[in-house]
Amino acid sequence: MLPRKILLAADDSDDRELFRLYAAARPVPGLVHVAENGAEVIELLSDGLTGTGLPDVIVLDQNMPRKNGIETLAELKRSPAFRAIPVFIYSTYASEALRVQCLQLGALSVFQKPDSPEAYQYIIDGILRLIS
Template sequence: MTKKILLAEDDYDDQEFFYNVLTARTDAAILHAVENGEEVIQFLNDTTTLPDVIILDQNMPKQNGLQTLCLLKGNDRYAHIPVVIYSTYTNELLEAQCSSLGALMTAVKPVDKKGYNDMIDQILAGISSFSTH
């Protein structure tokens, strides 16, 4: 079954990379892409088709990944959806914050097609284990 991804990414090149990589896959597809955390919440409020996973860029305008994660996990309708925070860098503090707020995982933004495919593989494997807990 194809997993539906809601992507929050303010960099169009990174959005395009996701689309290009996922076009070649059958196990995951972009349900919708937005530019910031506020748009994530707006999309979720307006849709009847919830994503299987939400991927949030940490560094977005208006509302960053952690702020959005807090809102998602505090809402009964969305709290069950696995969330991944990804960024150009990560550190122990960010990873600890994400984990304590209920993120499925944190990831460093890939720089090539193989990196994106590897990250998506990790996310899909994480979704499987997340849903069994």
């Protein structure tokens, strides 16, 4: 089975590196492209991820500069070109209100930011299972 392309948007470089590390180590690896904010996500997608095609899934941090996760999710779901791409939101504080709002906008799931290697592995495995 081919690796899955994941577009991760997170402003924290440690989060980006951990996500990339754990995704690459999965039995069906995830190839992670990264953006530092939601505006960069839209730019990368508009450029076709610089020639490699659209991602299989997008994972958005809620708290980012320029365009946060909810703003980016709303823009993606309004776009005929991008609305079918599954989107996950994660946040340090994944409140019920955030969950409801993101699910109503079309996110597949909302989860709390991982705080351990096991949590990263669990979340990445879940994401890869859902898009396989």
